Amino acid sequence: MKLSRQFPLNALRVFEATARLKSFTRAGEELGMTQTAVSYQIKLLEDTLGEPLFLRRPRQVALTEVGERLAPKVGEAFDMLAEALGGIRDQSEATLTIHTTATFASHWLAHHLGTFQVENPGIAVRLETSQSVIDFARTEGDVAIRSGKGVWPGLKSHFLMKSHFTPMLSPTLAATIGGVHEPADLLKLPIIDPQDEWWPLWFSRVGLKDADFSRFPATQYGAQYFHAAAAIAGQGVAILRPEFYGDDVALGRLYQPFDLLASDGSDYWLVYPESRRNSRKIRAFREFMRKMMPDFQT
Amino acid sequence: MKLSRQFPLNALRVFEATARLKSFTRAGEELGMTQTAVSYQIKLLEDTLGEPLFLRRPRQVALTEVGERLAPKVGEAFDMLAEALGGIRDQSEATLTIHTTATFASHWLAHHLGTFQVENPGIAVRLETSQSVIDFARTEGDVAIRSGKGVWPGLKSHFLMKSHFTPMLSPTLAATIGGVHEPADLLKLPIIDPQDEWWPLWFSRVGLKDADFSRFPATQYGAQYFHAAAAIAGQGVAILRPEFYGDDVALGRLYQPFDLLASDGSDYWLVYPESRRNSRKIRAFREFMRKMMPDFQT
């Protein structure tokens, strides 16, 4: 006997309950179905096995010898399944895997994740950083924090905060040209990652629509995280999200010459698969972010 | 997680195969269903658990951590179920329980059952004798041999042999009245169980329709088996099935004065629940009886 597709597995569950309760009627109650349905399933199972499992006695049913032998093993197997499935829930709730950018991880999560952990001692957090947006269908992960437009098919997204940017450089570098007084002054200095599309966006906001970046040597740092490091090191001017570098500005390691911020329309979002919105750990993280982000949107 | 009625058990079986084969398509082949159906069942299970179980990678799927933990336990549980269900077949085929009358058991089965056992060494036989016709729905038993008209609802019946009867007595008793020469002579002797309805049936066959049995003391032996014993002991005349007492006649313990046999229309039948006609042990016994009984009818 192998459990081929046509074997009535559901009938086994009904049998288990019935054997335990010694009653079709009560088994039906426990399973939330009618006595008729129980009778049908038991008969189906008996026909499949070719052996009667119950003796229909007045007032109650009794197991046949065959049924008597079968019942404990079936019960044990179902216990095992129930335990395995229950364990899934426990264990899977125990670890929250967050995918995000290195920048967001180091500048925001690093400072606030401790609060989440204190509030949710049962949940371990695993951070995964990557450049590209992950596909939940092919990479393990529970939630992601990404910049974008907030629309991803199949994913639920919550607005976290605007994504602004503005040029930053080290105070030392600014001093080499007698200080930065107007936007055009920046063009006297090396531009870090001049191919970054944020540059024309920002310069057009300050009225310099046709600034030419082609004369700068191309650089490709990849993550913004490295732009910042280069700027702090005095390598040139980087265009950065000021929200993330307040500390460096306060410490005098970076200097933000202009208050004006530009945006490319990509904001920060918390995203996760629509289908998993009710997972406990995801709910916990969502509520945490709601508290931490003043502009959080459902 | 308890295995409530709405939990998709079938999806677990699909999951087990898929986890083993690492492929929706091949799992579908093994289970005899389409890849579409596998996809549906896996998604159903994932939605129920609220956890992805597979990572959809190009060329093949891979288990998530959750799936990786779940798979072996589910596999083990299904192995246990398969073993239990397989064992049922083995064990239930190993014992054949026959319900019959004491008379048939002692006079026919006792002499022939050995042949069946030799031909079917794997099948143990258990005999149960009782006066009334058993109800397979409330008493354990595989087959029954009973006299009757051959029509029982829900039961398959095979004709075995006619049920005749004729008076018998001990030779010694016959000698006390100078021998039994004509049917009326019997009425000079004590009649065993005069209330047995076979008596008027037999006497009317020999032309004595109005024989009066009321003057005999009533006796109630129950089984025919005891009538015979009483007759052999010389207690009186019994009306018996000659098929069963050939040995006693040959040994001179019983004497059958007349060849004429009567019948009440009740014949011997082999019966068993229609639904179990394909059970191996029942098939084996049916074929055995077919060989042994010249008039066996399907």
Add this chain to the structure above:
DNA sequence: TCGCCGACATCAATCTGGCTGATGCTTCGG
């Protein structure tokens, strides 16, 4: 002894979960 009650079987009708076939999407290999 009669009649009611509890429990399972049966029946007819309904409904829905699961399956299929077609199609689309993505990736890999040539």
Add this chain to the structure above:
DNA sequence: CCGAAGCATCAGCCAGATTGATGTCGGCGA
């Protein structure tokens, strides 16, 4: 750049599962 492999999606269909009503049987109490 195209074809093959593999999974997802969609719409439609059907058999099996479920239900409510009813039938049957045996036990129990008055």
